Amino acid sequence: MFFRAVASPVRSSLARPCLGLHAIRNSIPAPIVAARHLGIPPLIAQPPGGIVGTVNDPVAIPPPDKLHGSYHWTFERLIALGLVPLTVAPFVSDAALAPAVDSVLVATTLVHSYFGLQSCIIDYIPKREFGKVHDACMWLLLGGTIVTGYGFYKFETEDIGLTGTIAKAWKA
Template identity: 50%
Template sequence: MSTSLLLRSTLPRHIARQPTLVGAVWLRKALASTAAAQEEQGEFKYVPGGPIYKGTVNDPTTFPPPNKSEGSYHWAFERLLAASLLPLTGAAFVTSGSAYPVLDGLLGVSLVMHSHIGFDSALVDYVHKRKFPKLGPTLTWLLRATTVGVLVGVYQFNTQDIGLTELIAKAWHA
């Protein structure tokens, strides 16, 4: 059985009866109309990890509403936080001892928030909730819970133990 006869026998009748379509043009149009028919019948299934398309090709792209905290203010805060870690860490080296609880608190919160923002950016870039509707929000909430847990741990370390500045001084002189 020839290839064209085999393809004609597997395609719907209204496509197989078109003798004017030959070669690749016929095959492309035949497969496109078959795919459209399958889509109308709901035969396409969700592929895990694949994109989720809503609407048709001619529908406009939906954008999230504008938010100032996700734009330039957010970027400026990230840069300010990253730049403030340099003098805070330098001050922790200069001031050895736990006589500076404010410095311990600032350094602890700054390090944790800097890490949180970095991991959150990675989640937004690579595990976005539009592409991964269940995994994206789950990992985002897991990151938030972890950040709160680390903040509690840093607070306890600063108040009930030696504190971050003393830890840095001991690690530097070790």
């Protein structure tokens, strides 16, 4: 009884048509609103309402791909969980293992960062709306990851490394 008394005003307010800028803004898909807010127009024209075809057309099912399905999600979670002990391991291990543990920490951090930024690009710069801009962002991410990996390599081989720098900063 209480639920009906609370839900009926909400239901009636949802049933009323909304007019104005708020209603127009809510009818536009979120990535388009975000892109327009930044001043970036979508490069591929979208159909009205974002609907392609008719209601009776079957949904196009993408081919199954294990690398971008549950295995990919599981691998991302394992990498994230692996970072937890790796951040502490160089400080508690002996000096002989420090370079190996430091290298694994750097590689895991690079992979974790790549997957996280890749997810951001896929979510906020979708290929169906931005086309070649999406592809360019993915290539920039790959190039940036390679340059960062090379920088970490030089830092590990010619300097004190990541954990040595963190230890110095911690003691300072």
